[in-house]
Amino acid sequence: MKVSAVGTSSVTLSSLFRFESGSVSLLSKSKSSFGVACSLASSSPAKALRRILDSPGVHQGPACFDALSAKLVENAGFQFCFSSGFSISAASLALPDTGLISYAEMLHQGQLITQSVSIPVIGDADNGYGNAMNLKRTLKGYIAAGFAGIILEDQVSPKACGHTRGRRVVSREEAVMKIKAAVDARRESGSDIVIVARSDARQAVSLEEALVRSRAFADAGADVLFIDALASREEMKAFCDVSPLVPKMANMLEGGGKTPILNPMELQDIGFKIVAYPLSLIGVSIRAMQDSLTAIRGGRIPPPGSMPSFEEIKDILGFNAYYEEEKRYATTTNPQLSKRESSNLYSIQRRDQVDTEQTNQSFKDPIVEVITPDDVYNKYGADSSRNPFSGIWSRTLRVKITGRDGFERLDLRIPAGFLDGITNIVPALGGINIKELLDDATEEVGGKLLLDFQDRMGDRIQVFLE
Template identity: 35%
Template sequence: MRTTTRLRQLLAGPDMLIAPGAYDGITARLIEQAGYSAAYMTGAGTAASFGLPDYGLLTMTEMVGNAARMTAAMKLPLIADGDTGYGNELNVVRTVQEHERAGTAGIHIEDQVSPKRCGHLEGKELISIEDYVAKIRAAVATRRDPDFVIIARSDARSVAGFDEAVKRVNAALEAGADIGFVESPQSIEEVRLVPQQVKGPCLLNAVWRGKTPQVDMRDAQAMGYRLTILPGMLLKTVYGACDAALASLKEHHRHPTPLFDSDVKDGFRRFGADDWDALRTRFRDPAAEAAE
């Protein structure tokens, strides 16, 4: 089954889909091994993996390249940050084409100007609603796989207010988007209102210490959300673990005990070493292969 079709099935299922944020092949594979059904490619995490802030500094090619590495590392559907589409509606056409080639199951496209800023920072600027809807129409018309999911994200809440954000997302849904994403509702009441006022399935973005208050995933499902992404969860965990290990080395002059305390072979097993070892045996011993 294509990952796009699987993503559609999950979104139509009885439970809200939870997609933890990944930023490379390691985190993508760990999400799969932890038993989740989908992963989200965080734009902020991808930028951080280049040593950069989430200021719209990466190109479409760099973002899609990261998505391709992640889809190759796991079998789960990958939802990716498509930023602004990297230009006008013509650039959106190419963004959708390249993400489909990379094996991405869906992307979200937002209504900020380029270069964009993280949705939970100040200083964002918006394009017109007419220009934004044109981008969504372009994305919908371009996809070859009808199951490829187009998510319409509006950052208008922090710039022009809650009502304007809902208006923009609804216009995008009317233009053919599959899911509405009102970025950074700023109270529990606003979080609750999004699924009530948005005329389609809704995405909740759970950002630690961001503009949106923390919500229990069970409560989000009860409110009517169909998808929750947690972009920075693993990235911030890595920050803390790395800071602690580096400080321990500096203080104690010995290799710190890792949180994942295993030998070298067990570490490689997390990334398919047993399968690769079996392939080597197969190619070196044709008799063993014939006996299978």
């Protein structure tokens, strides 16, 4: 059965829909201003990836683990990205990459990732989640999920992370047959998904065995070759000399893997075409969350500059684009509208106004109450001769926080009269009578250390009068 669309050629119904469990799901993605999608008229993700592979130079692809991290990769200007089984297992299950995450879980997360971006995504499919027949189903599922490429490895089940202990590989014959099964599944699906054949034989057996397998994978129809955990530049060069017409993938495992970390130009000189950075995004996310939780536990909020403003977060997630598109469907003239519906336009307009008012109320600009000179005079009397504190406006307070790890977390200067607002910036100063300390130091010439203590989390807090 065929259907036709205006301005497009006829396409088969099965290419548009997937029939599953008695339901029909649309495989193509509708296009909207706040959701990135591919139209039927545009090229497939796999074709876009193949154009990248055919273009000169080496191409970098960070590894994402959810829709947000994928969107950030795209926003940063990268042409493609990887989905990482290691990172998805960590972010979704808080479990190690030891074969615990299932095909269904990886497929679900992968579909969320591919639907959130317009750049091609190469999906990590471990060992295909079983034998050659399981692998064929896996590949077809990844095609339906919108992946441009799929990485298939030769490990046994359960698999292990490529740079950890315990790796074992299937026989060479079985490994090659699984790549042939992947090629068959691609042909049966009418797809051009890019097949990345990975071998873990370097650490499980030997470099020579890994090189032999890579040649066999290329002969079986793999589009890209990948040997994980190569241990030196020499090994990387030997790998790139195998089947020279087939693109090679490098894996720059950040933070201490077995493979030397080289810059893109060095990798290009050796002969690599694409480069994965598997841990950067999940790694910095873990550290950022740890630091933020330490700050909150210590009675503070994350310091200015350590996180985007609320307005920036909304922009990344598409709130503003959503509001603009929502206005197109707001109605006020239909007399049958309910009170909730009839007030919709006002609500949208009011929300825009509130959002604008809150633009500057971010972590970069803390909300504080400022003591004005009039407040001081009214409270303490206008006669400065009887009130030495009235000269406070000529002085400055410096607040400095040094983490227990020795790194500086905060260093700011504020007017000395900024008393009521200072605890909004550093809650650990709550309950301390800074006004009394200033009274005692008001006749001091030059700077003076007013406070020097450690909070509950071990961070050092210092307050100076300058």
